[in-house]
Amino acid sequence: MAYIPYGAYWSTPFARWQGSLAHLNSVEFAAHVGKAQLERIGVAPDSFDFAAFGQTVIQKGSFFGGPWFTAMLGAEGLAAPMVSQACATGARLLATAVGEIAQGAQQALVVSGDRTSNGPHVYFPAPGGPGGTGASEDVVMDNFGHDPWACNAMIQTGENVAAREGITTEEQHDLTLHRRAQYDDALAEDCAFQRRYMPVLDVLDARFRKTAGQLTTDEGVEPANAEKMAGLRPVMKDGTITFASQTHPADGNAGMVVVSDAARAREFGDGPLVEILAIGQAREEKGFMPAAPIKASVAALDRARLLISQVDAIKSHNPFAVNDIAFARAFGVDWRDMNNFGSSLIWGHPQGPTGLRAMIELIEELTLRGGGTGLFQGCAAGDSAMAVVLRVT
Numbered sequence: 001m002a003y004i005p006y007g008a009y010w011s012t013p014f015a016r017w018q019g020s021l022a023h024l025n026s027v028e029f030a031a032h033v034g035k036a037q038l039e040r041i042g043v044a045p046d047s048f049d050f051a052a053f054g055q056t057v058i059q060k061g062s063f064f065g066g067p068w069f070t071a072m073l074g075a076e077g078l079a080a081p082m083v084s085q086a087c088a089t090g091a092r093l094l095a096t097a098v099g100e101i102a103q104g105a106q107q108a109l110v111v112s113g114d115r116t117s118n119g120p121h122v123y124f125p126a127p128g129g130p131g132g133t134g135a136s137e138d139v140v141m142d143n144f145g146h147d148p149w150a151c152n153a154m155i156q157t158g159e160n161v162a163a164r165e166g167i168t169t170e171e172q173h174d175l176t177l178h179r180r181a182q183y184d185d186a187l188a189e190d191c192a193f194q195r196r197y198m199p200v201l202d203v204l205d206a207r208f209r210k211t212a213g214q215l216t217t218d219e220g221v222e223p224a225n226a227e228k229m230a231g232l233r234p235v236m237k238d239g240t241i242t243f244a245s246q247t248h249p250a251d252g253n254a255g256m257v258v259v260s261d262a263a264r265a266r267e268f269g270d271g272p273l274v275e276i277l278a279i280g281q282a283r284e285e286k287g288f289m290p291a292a293p294i295k296a297s298v299a300a301l302d303r304a305r306l307l308i309s310q311v312d313a314i315k316s317h318n319p320f321a322v323n324d325i326a327f328a329r330a331f332g333v334d335w336r337d338m339n340n341f342g343s344s345l346i347w348g349h350p351q352g353p354t355g356l357r358a359m360i361e362l363i364e365e366l367t368l369r370g371g372g373t374g375l376f377q378g379c380a381a382g383d384s385a386m387a388v389v390l391r392v393t
Contacts, residue, residue, distance in 0.1 A: 001278070002101045003264070004363065004390075006271025008257035010037040011357040012201050013194075014250040014348040016220025020213055021251035022117035023206045025059050030113030030253040031072035032208055037199065037255060038073070038109075041268065045074035050105040052081050052096050054089040054112030056351040057119055057139055069111065083112075087317060088281070088380035090254070090355025091388050095279045097258040106260045112352035113253030116140050140249070143381070150286045150383060155241055157289035157383065158320035162240045164288070165326050172245035172321035173229045175335055176345065179321075180224040183342035186361075191217050193341050196364045218347045220248065245321040250348030254356035272371060274363055277389040278303035284383040290323040292385035293377035294330045300375070300387035310373060311389075314338040315362040317354050317378025318345040327377070340365050344378075354378070359388060366392035 012033055015021040021029070030053070038045055053069045061068055066080030085092040093110035100108055119140030126134040137143075145153045152160075161167070186193040194217055203213040222244075232242040259265050262273055280299030284292040293316065301308065308331045316339060318324050324345075328335035339345075341361055344354050355378055362374040377387040 001276045002098045003259050003262055004274040004276065005257050005259060005265045005268035006274055006363070006367070008041050008043070008268050009197060009255060009360045009363075011198055011254035011353065011360055012252045013198060013215040014218045014252040014350055015215065016348055017117040017249040017251060019117070019219050019251065020203050020215060021115065024115065024251070025061065025206070026055065026057070026113040026115040026251070026253065027053070027059055027061060027065055027069055028072065028208065030111050030255070031069050032204070033199070033253055034111050034255050035073050043257065045070070046077065048075060048078060048107050048109045050097065050100040050108040051075070051078050052083050052093055052108070052110050054083045054093045054110070054352040055114055056084050056086055056089055057114050057116060059115065084352070085386070086381035087319070087349070087351055087354060087378060088384065088386040089352040090359065091279065091376070091378070091386035093356065094256070094258065094276065094359070094388060098276060098279065101258065101260045106264065108258040109255065110258060110356070111253065111255035112356055114350040114352040115251045116249035116350060117251050147381065152287050154289070154319070155235055155246065157287055158241050158246070158322045159236055159239045160287050161290045161326050162322050165329060167240065167322055167325050169234060169240045169242060169245070171325060172240065173226070173242070175321040175324055176229070176245050177224050177226055178336055179339055179343055179346050182340055183221070183346040186341040187217060193364065197360045220250070220348065221346060241320060241322065247319045247345050247349045250350045252350045252353050254353040254360065256356055256360065272367055273393045275391045275393070277373070277391050279386065279388050281384065281386045284385070286383060289379045289381070289383045290320050291326050292379045292383055293323065293387060294327055296385035296387040297327070297331070297375060297377045300389050304389040306373065306389065308333060311375045312369060312372030313340065313362060313365050313374045315358045315365070315374065315376045316343060317349070317358055318343050319349060319379065321345060323379060355386070359390065362390060363392060366390070
């Protein structure tokens with residue numbers, strides 16, 4: 001379908017919301033990081049014939065988001081659509097680039113930046129309302145708490161799947177502890193794994209002029225403490241999901257270059273060849289979001305003409321531990337073998353960039369293995385999901 005030049009991607013550290021990145025406009029921040037990363041890999045911003053910017057939480061200026069982003073990047077002549085598919089935005093960006101390449105584009109750039117911190121408070125006028133009063137929405141908090149179609153909170157979808165599959169709090173905590181240990185592998189030897197794609201980040205002030213601090217890795221990741229976790233009560237009455245077995249909102253951005261053919265991919269360096277084999281999406285029944293990646297993965301694997309037994313590494317966006325347990329049971333795999341070097345359950349969830357970072361880590365894991373086939377899958381709002389099959393040779 002298309003190729004990702006090895007090393008032509010990046011992700012910032014993710015910072016827990018209201019942390020060190022809470023003051024930065026996410027479009028400006030993504031352009032600031034992207035410009036430096038394109039310079040690192042030796043690619044001129046105006047060499048792209050397609051770009052797309054992914055965002056799920058609007059910022060000041062988001063109306064001009066895509067073209068504003070590319071102009072700040074140094075490609076004033078490059079138009080760029082805004083892409084938004086909730087937590088599946090990263091995979092949707094990749095699918096958008098592949099679609100453009102199918103129509104003749106040669107070199108595409110996809111970047112996503114989100115800030116769940118300080119989410120906007122929106123007022124919707126309603127002249128026909130009583131006294132002309134309208135409706136308001138806290139873009140981040142209200143949408144965490146209420147799906148307008150399924151009429152439930154995000155966490156309720158996790159509880160629905162846990163009840164259907166008989167998933168206990170103890171099993172969720174076991175998975176969380178294991179995922180934390182896998183994340184520790186990425187921090188070993190002075191974050192050697194993360195340094196393969198994650199720059200040490202100088203945190204600037206809101207005007208991008210003065211350095212206010214530095215992030216060498218993710219900020220706000222909780223330490224593993226089995227005893228403390230055992231004492232936690234479920235968030236919902238009669239539920240199973242605790243604060244330990246779900247992710248935390250975060251801020252950050254990530255980007256990736258996508259090209260049309262293997263020869264062009266090899267022009268970027270001597271690394272392995274990364275091929276996009278298939279992309280799939282699906283939707284679960286109302287209120288069962290964490291199970292949606294199962295159907296999306298079936299769709300992607302069918303398109304790639306592969307069985308799950310032919311997949312060498314699996315990476316997931318797992319806002320709840322329930323996600324991975326349900327997926328593993330459906331495919332007959334061991335959840336302990338998934339998500340080596342970390343996942344969003346541990347390093348947090350800025351929404352749009354989350355899937356891009358997970359796919360970058362999947363590429364690096366496959367590279368360390370000496371190549372192989374990888375599956376990324378993750379759920380998204382509206383009980384939906386996307387999945388991507390990659391091959392590293």
